[in-house]
Amino acid sequence: MKASARIAAASACLLGASIAAAADLTVSVRDLGGAPIEDAVVFVYEASGKFAPPKEPAVMDQIDKTFVPRVLAILAGTKVRFPNKDDIHHHVYSFSKARKFDLPLYKGEPTDPIAFETPGLAKLGCNIHDWMMGYVLILENPYFAKTAKDGTAHLKNVPAGTYKLALWSDRRKEPVEQALKTVSIGKDEKVSFKLAFGPLKLPKPPAVKAYK
Amino acid sequence: MKTALLIALLASAPAGASKFDDVESSSKIPAWLKVSGLVDGRAYTAGREDSWLRQGTGRLRYGGSNGHDAARLSLSQASLVLDADLWSKASFHLHTNLTTDPPADHSPIGIFEAFLQADRKYYGTGVRARAGALMPLLSWEHPDGAWSTRYTLTPSAIGSWVGEDVRVFGVEAVAERPIVKPVVGRFTFGTFIGGDQIGRLLWYRSWALHDYQADIAARYSTPNGTIRPFSEIDGRAGYYVRGDVDILEQLAQVGAGYWTNNGHNGQGRGAGGPVALPGPPVPGPGLPGPNLIGADAEAYRTEVQHIGAKAEWKRLTVITQTMKVTIQRANGGPIDWSDAFLLASYQWKKWRASARYDRFWATNLDYGFAWTLFGAYDFDVRNQLAAEWVYLSARPGEPVFPRSQVDRLFQINYRLRF
Incomplete structure (x- = not known):
């Protein structure tokens, strides 16, 4: 066998091995009564390696005075846009240790997205609409997923191995x-x-608008 | 001290808490209780006249001392606000205040509001009911927590008077529903007891500009007697109505209302029937004179008519309001106290600049104006550094009160919200 053919064969074996080494995982999250839990984030607690954040920013909308999605899970280093799709002003802020910021009264799109570098939890609020509440969960590796209405989340392409x-x-x-x-x-x-x-506890707007 | 304890409590989290935990949810405060408030620390320099709050003749929150200008520090307001969910649609609201500058002979701590509230929607109509010690909806300048101002430190003469002299003990219902998209209509009705001496402070001092918030046991000691604005004397319930229209929610709002304590003039001194009040009235510190209208234990019929509007366009907010407070006398006819103001406030990123012009007058008694200039920098939504300059000029009506008066105040304020 020629050297080039040997290299090609070896490459094919390695490629096959790496494909076989990554697998998907389906996670079901339920309460003690068996009811599915939506908007829970399941994630690999620790994984070795360095993970580059995506170039495209994630999005946390404000629609009808609600953060959409209510829970956003991202890889550390990801930038997040906060477009306001309502006709009124919002003032989005976070006082969480993982990421403190505020976007004073604005409509439309703030100029720059916000980068979330530190793993942890950023709890979002709006200074105008007290009831608005959202979460950004900043994770150390890209092996995470959020549960849907049926309480199921799908982790994709997790390298083979034993994890917590x-x-x-x-x-x-x-x-x-x-x-x-x-x-x-x-x-x-x-x-x-x-x-x-x-x-x-979903955000509950007041039945009567405060005189604000 | 209380605030420090509260902040420590808010910041506390269980030992071994994860970085992925919601620290606020895992603090020791139960989920059904919301704790909020603010602390205002202030440095000021003020003109020679001491404030009416300390039985001086100045019409601002702070003044000088012994005829000299003064520069001092003050804890102008520390508020603790508790909102407790009682069940799904009902809650209890308690707002307490502490200040190092209460009125003369009055407690530095007190309850500002305490009420039960329930709200829900019926077929597209939002309904809210409140019962207890309430601040009726009269001011357009206090949209933030702890009944605090957003656009200036010192509210207009209207907002100042509402804060110092108006509170009701009763029930209030508000109904709100869309009229034609994007227009929303809102109607408010309330009835109450107490408030039989609301307005007497105007008679004593006329209009003033300050951010002192009276508690529900408010009492103002004056050289001529003690004013207890919220006392019930004649046993007659007062009421108020208000209608509002909002266009595109924050773009434009217009509202107007009527409020009366329905007081029975002069009643309450024991022997039945109204008594003749002395006239003409001679107000107090700003306009020194020997008499104070009526007596400490008498009811006064006070009526308030007001109309206001607010518009927000991009970063600019404009508010205007006019109010007429009419106090009926047993003899001599009614006296009107009127004020109108125009406020413009511009926010750019973390900066805010505001200017307001007040013009006030009282029938044959008082005439004046005030300018308020305000600038602030928000470090974040909880921390704000602000500076404000207030200039008030009043010229009491001649020939009874020939003395004109100018009050000046410059103040720097640090506000911490929690």
Whole structure:
């Protein structure tokens, strides 16, 4: 076999190995009564490697005086746009340790997106509409997903290996470290969390507009 | 001290908390309780006349001392506001204030508002009911928490008077629904007891500009007697109505209303029937004289008519309001106190600049104007550094009160919200 053919064969083997080494994981999140939990974020708690954030910014809209999505999960270093699609002003802010910022009264799109560099949680509010509440969860690796209405999240292309899988939800008060689950990517295809969750508190605008 | 404790409580999180935790949710404050408030610390320099709040003749919050200018520090307001969810659509609201500059002989701490509130929607109509010690909807300048001003430190003469002299003990209902898109209509009705001496402070001092917020046990000691604006004397309930129209929510709002304590003039001294009040009235510190209208235990019929409008266009906010306060006398006919102001405020990023012109007058008693210039920098939504200059000129009506008066105040304020 010629050297070039050997190299090609070896490359094909390596490629095949790397494809086989990454797998998807389906995670089901339910409360103790079996009800599905939406807007929970499941993520690999620790993963080695350096991960470049996406070039395209993520988006946290304000639509009808509500943050959309209510929960946004991003990789550390990702920039986030905060377009205001209402006809009125918003004043978006965060006082969280992970990212403090405020965007004074604006309509439309603020000039620059906000970069979220530090892993953690940024809780969002609006200084004009007290009830508005949103979350940006900033994660250290790209292996995360948010649960849909059926309580299911799909993690894609997680490298083979054994990891601790974490879950975050604004309906849980306990630190995420209290509910870590060990998973073996390549072996496990489905994992489920069954935990205690607090009541869902969706933003509640007042029935009568305050005189503001 | 209380505030420091509160902030510590808010910031506290369970040991071993994760960086992914919502620190506020995991603090020791239960989810059904919302704690908020503000602290205003102030440095000021003021003109020679001491403030009416300390039985001086000045019409501003702060004044000089013994005929000399003064420069001092003040904790002008520290507010703690609790909102407790009682059940899904009802809550309890409590607002307490602390200041180092209360009126003479009055407590530095007190309750500003305390009421139960319920709100819900019925077939597209939003309804809100409140019951307790309320601030009726009269001022256009206090949109923020703890009934605080947004556009200036010192509200207009109207907002100042509302803060010092108006509170009701009763029930209020507000109904709001879209009329034609994008127009929303809102109607307010309230009835109350207390307030039988509301307006007497105007008679004593005429209009003033300050940001002192009276508590529900308000009492103003004057050289000529004690004014208790919220006392109930004649046993007659007052009421108020107000109608508002909003266009595109924040683009333009117009509102007008009527308020009366329905007081029975002069009643309450024991023997039945109204008594003749002395006249002509002779106001107090700003306009020194030997008499104060009526007596401490008498009711006065006070009526308030007001109309206002607010428009927001891009970064500019414009507010205007006019108010007429009429106090009926048992003899001599009614006296009107009127004020009108125009305020423009411009916000650019973290900066805000505002200017307001007040013009006020009272039938044959008082005539004056005030300018207020304000600038502020918001470090964030909780921390603000502001500076304000207030100039007030009043010329009491001749020939009874030939003395004109000028009050000046420059103040720098640091406001912390939590």
